[in-house]
Amino acid sequence: MASNYPHEDADKLAYEKSEETYKEWDKYWKAVQLDKTESIMTVTQGTPIDWEAGTARGTGDVHNKSADSDKDRRWVFAMRHGERVDHTYGNWVPHCFDDNNTYTRKDLNLPLRLGERVGGKDSYAKDTPLTRVGQLQARLVGEGLRLAGIPIKHVYASCALRCVETAHYFLEGLQADNTVKVKVDPGLFEYKMWHLIKGMAPFMTPLELHKAGYNVDLSYKPYVEIDTVSPESLEDFYKRNEKTMHAAVDDTESEGGNIIFVGHAATLDLMAVALQRLREDNTDQKPYQISKHLLRVPYCALGAMKGKPWEIVAPPCPPSINSSSGRFDWKILLDL
Amino acid sequence: MASNYPHEDADKLAYEKSEETYKEWDKYWKAVQLDKTESIMTVTQGTPIDWEAGTARGTGDVHNKSADSDKDRRWVFAMRHGERVDHTYGNWVPHCFDDNNTYTRKDLNLPLRLGERVGGKDSYAKDTPLTRVGQLQARLVGEGLRLAGIPIKHVYASCALRCVETAHYFLEGLQADNTVKVKVDPGLFEYKMWHLIKGMAPFMTPLELHKAGYNVDLSYKPYVEIDTVSPESLEDFYKRNEKTMHAAVDDTESEGGNIIFVGHAATLDLMAVALQRLREDNTDQKPYQISKHLLRVPYCALGAMKGKPWEIVAPPCPPSINSSSGRFDWKILLDL
Numbered sequence: 001m002a003s004n005y006p007h008e009d010a011d012k013l014a015y016e017k018s019e020e021t022y023k024e025w026d027k028y029w030k031a032v033q034l035d036k037t038e039s040i041m042t043v044t045q046g047t048p049i050d051w052e053a054g055t056a057r058g059t060g061d062v063h064n065k066s067a068d069s070d071k072d073r074r075w076v077f078a079m080r081h082g083e084r085v086d087h088t089y090g091n092w093v094p095h096c097f098d099d100n101n102t103y104t105r106k107d108l109n110l111p112l113r114l115g116e117r118v119g120g121k122d123s124y125a126k127d128t129p130l131t132r133v134g135q136l137q138a139r140l141v142g143e144g145l146r147l148a149g150i151p152i153k154h155v156y157a158s159c160a161l162r163c164v165e166t167a168h169y170f171l172e173g174l175q176a177d178n179t180v181k182v183k184v185d186p187g188l189f190e191y192k193m194w195h196l197i198k199g200m201a202p203f204m205t206p207l208e209l210h211k212a213g214y215n216v217d218l219s220y221k222p223y224v225e226i227d228t229v230s231p232e233s234l235e236d237f238y239k240r241n242e243k244t245m246h247a248a249v250d251d252t253e254s255e256g257g258n259i260i261f262v263g264h265a266a267t268l269d270l271m272a273v274a275l276q277r278l279r280e281d282n283t284d285q286k287p288y289q290i291s292k293h294l295l296r297v298p299y300c301a302l303g304a305m306k307g308k309p310w311e312i313v314a315p316p317c318p319p320s321i322n323s324s325s326g327r328f329d330w331k332i333l334l335d336l
Numbered sequence: 337m338a339s340n341y342p343h344e345d346a347d348k349l350a351y352e353k354s355e356e357t358y359k360e361w362d363k364y365w366k367a368v369q370l371d372k373t374e375s376i377m378t379v380t381q382g383t384p385i386d387w388e389a390g391t392a393r394g395t396g397d398v399h400n401k402s403a404d405s406d407k408d409r410r411w412v413f414a415m416r417h418g419e420r421v422d423h424t425y426g427n428w429v430p431h432c433f434d435d436n437n438t439y440t441r442k443d444l445n446l447p448l449r450l451g452e453r454v455g456g457k458d459s460y461a462k463d464t465p466l467t468r469v470g471q472l473q474a475r476l477v478g479e480g481l482r483l484a485g486i487p488i489k490h491v492y493a494s495c496a497l498r499c500v501e502t503a504h505y506f507l508e509g510l511q512a513d514n515t516v517k518v519k520v521d522p523g524l525f526e527y528k529m530w531h532l533i534k535g536m537a538p539f540m541t542p543l544e545l546h547k548a549g550y551n552v553d554l555s556y557k558p559y560v561e562i563d564t565v566s567p568e569s570l571e572d573f574y575k576r577n578e579k580t581m582h583a584a585v586d587d588t589e590s591e592g593g594n595i596i597f598v599g600h601a602a603t604l605d606l607m608a609v610a611l612q613r614l615r616e617d618n619t620d621q622k623p624y625q626i627s628k629h630l631l632r633v634p635y636c637a638l639g640a641m642k643g644k645p646w647e648i649v650a651p652p653c654p655p656s657i658n659s660s661s662g663r664f665d666w667k668i669l670l671d672l
Contacts, residue, residue, distance in 0.1 A: 088659045108476040108656035133658040136472050140444040272669045286672055293668050301664035312669045320444035322469040323424050324660035328637035332629050333608045333648045336622055 073306040075150060075258040076249065077315070078271035079141060079170070080301045081162040082134030085110060086125075097121040107327070109133055115204065115212020123201035130165045137300040137320060138166040142173025144317030153257025155180060156248055158188035158264060159203040159226075166300065167262040168214045181217035182262075184209065187224030187244030190264040191237045191290065200228035223247045238270070238288040245274040249307075265294040268303035275310040409642040411486060411594040412585065413651070414607035415477060415506070416637045417498040418470030421446060422461075433457040443663070445469055451540065451548020459537035466501045473636040473656060474502040478509025480653025489593025491516060492584055494524035494600060495539040495562075502636065503598040504550045517553035518598075520545065523560030523580030526600040527573045527626065536564035559583045574606070574624040581610040585643075601630045604639035611646040 085092055088109070095106050101120040105112065109131045117123050130138070145152065152174055157167035167182040174180075184206055192200070209216045224240045226232075232240075248259060261267055273286050304315040421428055424445065431442050437456040441448065445467045453459050466474070481488065488510055493503035503518040510516075520542055528536070545552045560576045562568075568576075584595060597603055609622050640651040 083659060083661065088657065105654065107654050108473075108480050109658050131658060132472060132476060133469060136468060137444075137661065140468060144444050268669060269672060272672055289672075296665070296668055298664050299661040301666075303666055303669050312666075315666055318441065318443050319664045319666075320661070321424065321663045322445050322467060322658070322661050323419060325419065325473065325635040325656070325658050327657045328634050328655045329632070330637075330639055330648075330651055330655075332632055333604060333639050336605060336608055336625075 073308070074256065075152075075316075076271065076275060076305045076307065076310075077145075077152075077258070077260040078268045078303045079138075079166065079260060079262050080265050080267065080297050080299060081130065081158075081160070081166040081262065082137035082169070082299045083131045084128045084134065084162055085131050086128040088131055093121050093125040097124075111135075115208060115214075117204045117208050117212075118202045123204075126195075126199060126201035127161050127203065130162050130169075133322065134162070134299065135165065135169045137322075138169035139173035140320055141300050141302055141317065142170040142175075144173075146174050148316040150316050151258060152176060152260050153180060153255075154183070154248065154252050154259040155262065156183045156185050156188060156244065156259070157262040158190070158267070159184050159186040160189060160264070161204055163188070163262050163264070164204070164209055164214055164216065167260075168216075170260070170262065171215055178215075181215050181220075183217045183220040183222075185220075185222040185224060185244050185248075186226040187222065187240045188261055188263040188267060189226060190266055191234065192226065192232045193234075193237075196229075196231060202228060234290060237290075241267075241270045242274045242277070242288075245271060246278065249275065249278065265297035265301075266290060268297055268301060269293060271303060271305065272312055275305050275307065276312075278307070279309045281309060409644070410592065411488075411652075412607065412611060412641045412643065412646075413481075413488070413594070413596040414604045414639045415502065415596060415598050416601050416603065416633050416635060417466065417494075417496070417502040417598065418473035418505070418635045419467045420464045420470065420498055421467050422464040424467055429457050429461040433460075447471075451544060451550075453540045453544050453548075454538045459540075462531075462535060462537035463497050463539065466498050466505075469658070470498070470635065471501065471505045473658075474505035475509035476656055477636050477638055477653065478506040478511075480509075482510050484652040486652050487594060488512060488596050489516060489591075490519070490584065490588050490595040491598065492519045492521050492524060492580065492595070493598040494526070494603070495520050495522040496525060496600070497540055499524070499598050499600070500540070500545055500550055500552065503596075504552075506596070506598065507551055514551075517551050517556075519553045519556040519558075521556075521558040521560060521580050521584075522562040523558065523576045524597055524599040524603060525562060526602055527570065528562065528568045529570075529573075532565075532567060538564060570624075570626065573626075577603075577606045578610045578613070578624075581607060582614065585611065585614065601633035601637075602626060604633055604637060605629055607639060607641065608648055611641050611643065612648075614643070615645045617645060 089095075089107065092106075092110070096110065097103055097120075103114045103121075111129050111132065114124065114129060152171075155167050155171060157163045164182060164184055171180060171182065186203065189203075204212070206216050206218050206220070210218055223244045226240070245261060248261070252259060261271055263270075269290075270288065273288050276282060277285050298321070300320060302315045302317070302319070304313050305311060306313050425431075425443065428442075428446070432446065433439055433456075439450045439457075447465050447468065450460060450465060488507075491503050491507060493499045500518060500520055507516060507518065522539065540548070542552050542554050542556070546554055559580045562576070581597060584597070588595060597607055599606075606624065609624050612618060613621050634657075636656060638651045638653070638655070640649050641647060642649050
C-alpha cells in the first residue's frame with residue numbers, strides 16, 4: 001500500500017542498478033575507516049565517538065593514510081547547483097513579494113530570507129535562489145568529501161546566485177577553514193543564449209553576496225567578465241569556460257590544493273573536456289559539445305578528475321537522491 | 337529547456353492553485369512581523385537583525401501580541417513523519433549493512449549513522465529511519481511554528497522509528513527548551529494489520545533511542561502498549577489512538593500548553609475525529625475511517641486544531657514541498 005504514495009518514486013530512481021558505482025567509492029570510505037576500530041552501529045553505544053570530528057578537517061591526513069598510490073595527484077571537481085526555487089514552485093515571485101519588494105516565504109522549503117540586490121524581485125525571478133533542500137544537497141556533498149578526507153582549497157562558482165549559494169553551503173558541509181572562500185567567476189556561467197530571450201538579471205555583485213551572508217572572496221578578480229545584454233556564440237561559451245578552468249588549474253599549481261568548480265549541468269562535461277585538453281599526451285583533442293548529458297545531471301551531481309595526467313575518476317563520495325513531496329491541503333480534514 | 341529535467345516536477349505540485357491556503361496562514365506571519373519593523377529584504381543590509389532569535393522561544397509572547405481573540409485556546413497538532421529511507425531507496429538494507437551489522441551509507445541522503453537496536457539490520461529493514469531530507473522536513477515544521485510564535489509543550493510520537501526521529505528533529509527546529517522531550521507512545525502507531533504479513537520489528541526501546549541520541553522522555557509511561565505479533569481489528573486501532581489522544585489532552589489540561597502528535601498519514605484524520613468527539617455540543621459523533629485521505633498526506637503534513645470547543649483550523653505555518661532528484665552516474669563523463 002505504502003508504495004502507492006504518488007510522491008514516493010523509489011522505483012524510478014533505480015537504486016539496485018547502481019551498485020556498481022559504489023565499488024570504487026568504497027575504497028575511500030574504507031581508508032577513512034582505518035582510523036576507526038568501531039563500526040557506525042556501535043558508535044552510539046558506550047563510549048561515544050565524535051564521528052565527524054574524527055576525520056580530517058582540510059588536512060588530508062586520513063586520505064594520506066590510505067593505500068592510494070595516487071595520493072599526490074590533485075583533485076578537480078565539478079558540481080551542479082542544488083534544487084532551484086523556480087523549478088520547484090513555478091511562478092513564485094508574484095506570490096512571495098509585495099509591491100515594496102518585501103519577501104515572505106509561502107512554503108517551508110523556500111529560503112527564510114533573501115539578500116538585497118539590484119533589481120529586487122525582478123532579478124530574483126530571473127536568477128533563482130536555492131530551496132532549503134537545495135542548501136542541504138550542497139551541504140551533503142561538502143560533508144561527503146570531508147568524511148572521505150578530501151580537503152578543498154580553491155572554490156570557483158558561476159555568478160548565478162544558485163551556484164554561489166551551492167558553493168557556500170558546500171563549504172559549510174566541508175567545514176573548511178575560513179580562509180577558503182567562494183571565488184565568483186562569470187566565466188563559469190552557462191550558455192547566455194538560453195537566457196537572453198526573456199532577459200537576464202544583473203548578477204549579484206560580490207559585495208551584495210557578502211552582505212547577504214555568503215562566504216565570497218571579495219578580493220578575487222575574475223578571469224572572465226560577461227555582461228547580461230550582448231549575445232555569445234557557442235564557441236564563445238566554450239572558450240570562456242575553458243579559459244577559466246585552465247587558468248584556475250594553472251594559477252594554483254604551485255600552491256597546490258584541490259579545486260571545485262560549482263556551476264551548471266554543462267559544467268561537468270566542460271571540465272572533463274577542458275582538463276583532458278591539458279594532457280601533453282593528448283594528440284586528438286575532444287570537441288566541446290552541449291546538451292549531450294544535460295538531462296542526466298541531477299542537482300548537486302559531482303564529477304571528479306585527478307591529475308596529472310588529467311583523467312576522469314570516480315568521485316570519492318557517494319551520489320545523492322531524494323524523492324519529491326507534495327503540498328498538503330489541510331482543508332481535506334474538514335471533509336471527514 | 338530547463339523545465340524538461342525529469343526530476344523537476346513543479347507542474348505536478350500545483351503551486352498556483354494553493355494560494356487560497358496561504359490567506360489564513362498569513363495572519364500568523366503578520367502577527368510575528370509586528371515586532372519587526374524591517375522587511376526580510378532589508379535584514380541583510382546595514383544593521384543585521386537576528387531574525388530567528390527575535391521570535392518567541394517557547395514563550396508564546398509574539399503570538400499573544402497578535403490581534404487573535406483565540407489566544408487562550410490550546411493548539412493540538414498532528415504531523416506525519418518525513419521522507420522514509422525505504423520508500424526512497426527500495427531494498428536498501430542488503431546494500432548498506434555487512435554481515436557484522438556494520439552500516440555504511442551508500443548515498444549522501446542516507447543517515448550518517450544508525451543506533452544499535454535489537455534485531456540489527458533486520459529490524460531496520462522493517463522499521464525504517466528517515467533520510468537526511470526527511471530530517472530537514474521535520475526541522476522546517478518546527479522552525480515554522482517557532483517563527484509563528486507557537487510554542488509546543490507536549491510531544492507524543494508513534495513508536496515507529498521514523499516518527500520518533502521526526503519528533504526529535506521537529507524539536508530541534510522549534511528550539512524548545514530542553515525540558516520538552518519526545519513521549520513515545522505505541523498507541524499512536526498505525527494499523528498493525530498492514531505490517532503483520534511481512535512481520536514487524538521490535539520497536540526501539542526508549543533506552544535504545546536515548547543511546548542513539550534521540551531526545552526521548554525516559555520517564556514517560558505510555559497510555560497504550562502494543563506487541564508486534566498479535567493481530568488487531570480496525571476498531572482496536574481506532575480505540576488505541578483515541579485513548580492516547582484523549583488521555584494526552586485531558587492529562588495536560590491543568591498544566592496547559594500546546595500538543596503535537598507525530599505519527600502517520602492516518603494520524604491527521606484520527607486527531608480530527610478524536611478531538612471533535614471531545615466537544616460537549618457534539619451530538620452526532622463522526623465515525624473513524626481509514627484511507628480516505630491517506631494518499632493526500634505528504635511527508636511532514638501538519639494538521640491543526642484549537643480548543644475548546646475543538647475545531648479544525650488552518651495550520652499557523654505554511655506547507656512544504658520539494659522535488660525529486662535522481663542519482664548521478666559519473667561514468668557518463670567517460671562517454672564524451
